[in-house]
Amino acid sequence: MQVLLDLIARHTSGHAVGVTSICSAHPLVIEAALHHAQRTGQDLVLFEATCNQVNQDGGYTGMTPADFVAFVHGIARRVGFDASRIALGGDHLGPNPWTTLEASAAMDKAEVMVAAYVAAGFRKIHLDCSMACAGDAEPLPEAQIVQRAVRLARAAEAAWQQAGGEAPVYVIGTEVPVPGGATEAIEGLAVTTPEAALATIEAHRVAFVEAGLEAAWRRVVASVVQPGVEFDHHSVIDYAPDKAVALSRSITTVPNMVFEAHSTDYQTRDALAALVRDHFAILKVGPGLTFALREALWALDAIEREWIEPARQARLREVVLQRLHAEPGHWRRYYHGQGHALNIDLQYSLSDRIRYYWPDARIEQARLQLFDNLRRDPPPISLVSQFLPHALHALRTGTATLDPQSLAMAHVSAVLDEYHHACHDQDRS
Missing domain, CATH: 3.20.20.70 (Aldolase class I)
Structure with missing residues (x-):
């Protein structure tokens, strides 16, 4: 090489x-x-x-x-x-x-x-x-x-x-x-x-x-x-x-x-x-990169809750937590909390064991629905500013679009910039 x-x-x-x-x-x-x-x-x-x-x-x-x-x-x-x-x-x-x-x-x-x-x-x-x-x-x-x-x-x-x-x-x-x-x-x-x-x-x-x-x-x-x-x-x-x-x-x-x-x-x-x-x-x-991706997906989930009517929402975050609890194999040795403390670890641990779950079929279906919802009804940039400020900067400077996938990748790219x-x-x- x-x-x-x-x-x-x-x-x-x-x-x-x-x-x-x-x-x-x-x-x-x-x-x-x-x-x-x-x-x-x-x-x-x-x-x-x-x-x-x-x-x-x-x-x-x-x-x-x-x-x-x-x-x-x-x-x-x-x-x-x-x-x-x-x-x-x-x-x-x-x-x-x-x-x-x-x-x-x-x-x-x-x-x-x-x-x-x-x-x-x-x-x-x-x-x-x-x-x-x-x-x-x-x-x-x-x-x-x-x-x-x-x-x-x-x-x-x-x-x-x-x-x-x-x-x-x-x-x-x-x-x-x-x-x-x-x-x-x-x-x-x-x-x-x-x-x-x-x-x-x-x-x-x-x-x-x-x-x-x-x-x-x-x-x-x-x-x-x-x-x-x-x-x-x-x-x-x-x-x-x-x-x-x-x-x-x-x-x-x-x-x-x-x-x-x-x-x-x-x-x-x-x-x-x-x-x-x-x-x-x-x-x-x-893990730092998939942690940033999870941050972006949670932010898009929050935008969806503010912007999309409840009946159409993908509720990605809820689906992910359900699957994490149903299939603990990838995190059981690492997280030892109970109740709310466990949910904090599952979502926000810097070890990012959640990364092993993104290929799960139900999680991927929810992610696709989330992205589809935000493509059909693009949110205002004020909501992007609220939840994804790094992506907003990329959007305003022409290195990202309002597409949810582009916004998520822009958030990951902020880590790569470092x-x-x-x-x-x-x-x-």
Whole structure:
């Protein structure tokens, strides 16, 4: 993936540039990101899928890697976006979906998954074998984590040799918590020590070289660390640059590599810019975007209640809550409140477990009805101003229309603007 290699080279040569990694499978988020890229003239849009979300067994989206590529490219064709400007990544690729199996079986499936990702056209591959499988010691020793990552790198390289096209780039390391997010409130957060970060990189380098994967190692562009950013249900730990000075400086001793920061959702504009400046140049965001989409949908629901006669209302919010209570599988481990407190978590938790429910047929039917109602009877801009001020600004400046889908995407784009500022506006070259 030469465009990403070039960006990392620019960053390591002294330019405060980065890239936003959009971790969402929601079609409206993907479309919003493509429109945003068109508006801002970006050369590259990076979408990533996780191992739990997309794999050879379908993941929780029901999509294989090839399905996800077709899904994203289909949206791009519909909106007139050049697919050659889209990069696709696989996040936390490893045995995580199959940790109930013995390690040998889980790693066999992880190899198949990584090969399927590369064969489908994914070219940014995060190798994460940090999770213990059935029968493993806990925590898993780093030497074992590294050897498993090398095994998956070998599978990825073989798949690329067979598929052709651009060579994949790799990301190593992991952060805390593991994929899926924290299940409890955050009480404290330790920044990765420079010693630990450099030891992880060196252990992988040695293992890659010993496995005859020197060429692949030259395409390892980043290592995942914890710079001190995280969120739980109702709070955010903001990036504090003074606490990450030593970690930030440590990566400058490693040629052609940067850090990748996960869980950057809900960070402030200045914090995101500081992360990129401090060499956390790949910013992962996912729940923060679907949270913004939920905000927009709730706002449109409120507009409908003000504007559309009751008999015609879709009542999307009511339908969603009904389905959340009827099917608690995606949130039961995360939310422990009762009654009103539970309903607050279900709707407004920053963890945004509600994102797993948007494909539900009844919810989608209600969303379509809501959009249809507001298309048949467009609301006055004063109501848009009341409930969707970011979208109103986009409407007034010509980057959105009064169509409800356009308004929702404009609200999501306001979040993407913060990331674009962090990754692009600091480049003064």
